[in-house]
Amino acid sequence: MRNEAIVRKFLVNTCLISIMLTGAARAELTIEITEGIKRRPIAVVPFGFEGAAGMPLNVAEVISSDLTRSGRFAPIAEDDMLQKPTSGLEMDFDDWSILGVEAVVVGRVTQTGENAYSVQFQLFDVFGRDQLVGYRMPASRGTLRRVAHRAADMIYEKLTGIKGVFDTKVAYVTAEQRANGRLYSLMVSDQDGENEHKIMESNDPIMSPAWSPDSRRLAYVSFEGHRSSIFIQTLRSGNRIQVSSKPGINGAPAFSPDGRELVLTLGGLDGNLDIHVLDINKRETRRLTTHRSIDTEGSWSPDGRYIYFTSDRSGGPQIYRVSAAGGTPERVTFEGSYNARPRLSPDGEKLAMVHLDRGNYRIAVMDIKRKDLLVLSAGSQDESPSFAPNSDILIYATRPGRNGVLESVTADGLIRQRLASGQSDVREPVWSPFQRF
Amino acid sequence: MSQYKLLVVSLFLVTLAACASQDIPDPDPMDTTYGSEDGANTDSMDGSGLGDGEFVDYDPDAGELTNTIYFDFDSYELRPDDAEIVARHGRQLAENSRLNVRLEGHADERGSREYNIGLGERRAQAVRRVMLIQGASASQIATVSFGEERPAAFGSNEDAWAQNRRVEVKYTN
Numbered sequence: 273m274r275n276e277a278i279v280r281k282f283l284v285n286t287c288l289i290s291i292m293l294t295g296a297a298r299a300e301l302t303i304e305i306t307e308g309i310k311r312r313p314i315a316v317v318p319f320g321f322e323g324a325a326g327m328p329l330n331v332a333e334v335i336s337s338d339l340t341r342s343g344r345f346a347p348i349a350e351d352d353m354l355q356k357p358t359s360g361l362e363m364d365f366d367d368w369s370i371l372g373v374e375a376v377v378v379g380r381v382t383q384t385g386e387n388a389y390s391v392q393f394q395l396f397d398v399f400g401r402d403q404l405v406g407y408r409m410p411a412s413r414g415t416l417r418r419v420a421h422r423a424a425d426m427i428y429e430k431l432t433g434i435k436g437v438f439d440t441k442v443a444y445v446t447a448e449q450r451a452n453g454r455l456y457s458l459m460v461s462d463q464d465g466e467n468e469h470k471i472m473e474s475n476d477p478i479m480s481p482a483w484s485p486d487s488r489r490l491a492y493v494s495f496e497g498h499r500s501s502i503f504i505q506t507l508r509s510g511n512r513i514q515v516s517s518k519p520g521i522n523g524a525p526a527f528s529p530d531g532r533e534l535v536l537t538l539g540g541l542d543g544n545l546d547i548h549v550l551d552i553n554k555r556e557t558r559r560l561t562t563h564r565s566i567d568t569e570g571s572w573s574p575d576g577r578y579i580y581f582t583s584d585r586s587g588g589p590q591i592y593r594v595s596a597a598g599g600t601p602e603r604v605t606f607e608g609s610y611n612a613r614p615r616l617s618p619d620g621e622k623l624a625m626v627h628l629d630r631g632n633y634r635i636a637v638m639d640i641k642r643k644d645l646l647v648l649s650a651g652s653q654d655e656s657p658s659f660a661p662n663s664d665i666l667i668y669a670t671r672p673g674r675n676g677v678l679e680s681v682t683a684d685g686l687i688r689q690r691l692a693s694g695q696s697d698v699r700e701p702v703w704s705p706f707q708r709f
Numbered sequence: 710m711s712q713y714k715l716l717v718v719s720l721f722l723v724t725l726a727a728c729a730s731q732d733i734p735d736p737d738p739m740d741t742t743y744g745s746e747d748g749a750n751t752d753s754m755d756g757s758g759l760g761d762g763e764f765v766d767y768d769p770d771a772g773e774l775t776n777t778i779y780f781d782f783d784s785y786e787l788r789p790d791d792a793e794i795v796a797r798h799g800r801q802l803a804e805n806s807r808l809n810v811r812l813e814g815h816a817d818e819r820g821s822r823e824y825n826i827g828l829g830e831r832r833a834q835a836v837r838r839v840m841l842i843q844g845a846s847a848s849q850i851a852t853v854s855f856g857e858e859r860p861a862a863f864g865s866n867e868d869a870w871a872q873n874r875r876v877e878v879k880y881t882n
Contacts, residue, residue: 454859477855477858477859479822479823479826479856479858480822480823495853495855495858498811498853499851499853500826500853500854520830520852521826521827521830521854523823523826524823524826537823537826537827539827539830539854541847541852542834543830543831543833543834543837543852545827545830566824566827566828566831568823568824568826568827569821569823569824582821582823582824584824584827588783589820589821589824610820612820612821612824613821613822613823613824626820626821628820633819633820652865653818653819653865655820655821655822656821656822671818671865674863674864674865699822700822
């Protein structure tokens, strides 16, 4: 497991490292590690290939990129390798200990059919001269990238004790200025920016995407027709249903942990924003709050017992929670004059929020038990924090210039990176749950 | 009579502006003027002699009537000067039941997006309440909040933020 004290000792402040990764789906994805820890030297040896044509995907490169982007590892260059084994039988540990490498990943891809492959990888501990994990997975050309991310997840978990989130997705909203106005798009990509897909586009704003627990559907707010309504769209088919279009505001949807209910904000004709829960199948709503203040941005605790929400009932926005069964809300945040948009970590231990920190809107996490608040981001307009399913990393939007960009940060604040992409204004990132394979 | 005609003409113009703005999602940051610019009902003065003159009434509704109401930071209270402008819109609605408005509430870009939807809605509701008090019917008024999603001015500075904290009164027929 991770030793916090040692990690902190190696903290390197504001080391700016730009790594250019080239990919098929996008010209380039720039990742700046804006804050980081000392990175562990490892080696990811190019994979062997047995088959008819060439290897359809450089699996080792995907794994290496994943581990590099985590901010915790520094894979050595291929040119520096003294040997390039493709299985454990060819491993010479001395060749790696000379290089000061802690761990070595080797593997091979074998074509087993016209569109069928077998991916095998092994992870070795150089110091202990032993295999830490070895695995073989079937793949097709279409799933090869996900298989590579899964291998990286297993390697990452073995080396850090933290579950990997390389085989996950991120949904976000972009806005582009066009000649005839603005174009809003709801996008989904792999967490490394590859495989970007447009889910929906509109000349009217799109807001507040939220993943279903099975990561097959997205709920979102659309302003089509000059009014807000909430849709649930199935990603694979593109089919969508309108689940809430009541008079006034329909906003801030979030799925319950069992996927059956949606917490949302309804304003009604008189604009009294309150937290409601919608049974998706029955289309029945029940009201959880009745205060005349702004109550919005509801989100569930992972055990489904509570709904955390933003309310300005005390004057400025603060975070409250109410039993999902109803009852009297209790105030959760007391530090600072502005705390909004609560999101619980999937392990239930941390609460992320937008926190006004000496004039800057920043991402902060509060330890649910200890109640102490840790500011994680360094911008002036940071918003929309969303936990990765391993509870260890958050993604959020920041606005360094005119356009919003995405950043991620570890929940301890030690590793922060920026994910820059394209020319559009990117906002409201939401990290998917773990994907079913 | 002349005032009514002016009102109809200017309403027509406002409606055109509203229609045009539907094609262009970003609203024009300029205020749309509403009503006559040259003093509404004094133009019927007939200065041709002592015989057939008309009395000129004091009319609090004369003069420019703006369609954009601005708000202070994190506030949904109407500024005192604006309350009178909103009241005049309300009286127009009360006097002409065929008129309908959509109140579009907005917020500046700072802070959380859905909370800003709340702020925009509260601003639109503050405007709506004054209109209702003036006798407008609830069925004449629709509200929508775009939060920070449709800024009138771009830029991360006090000037842009002040222009974006607003309610736009849009006549929809």
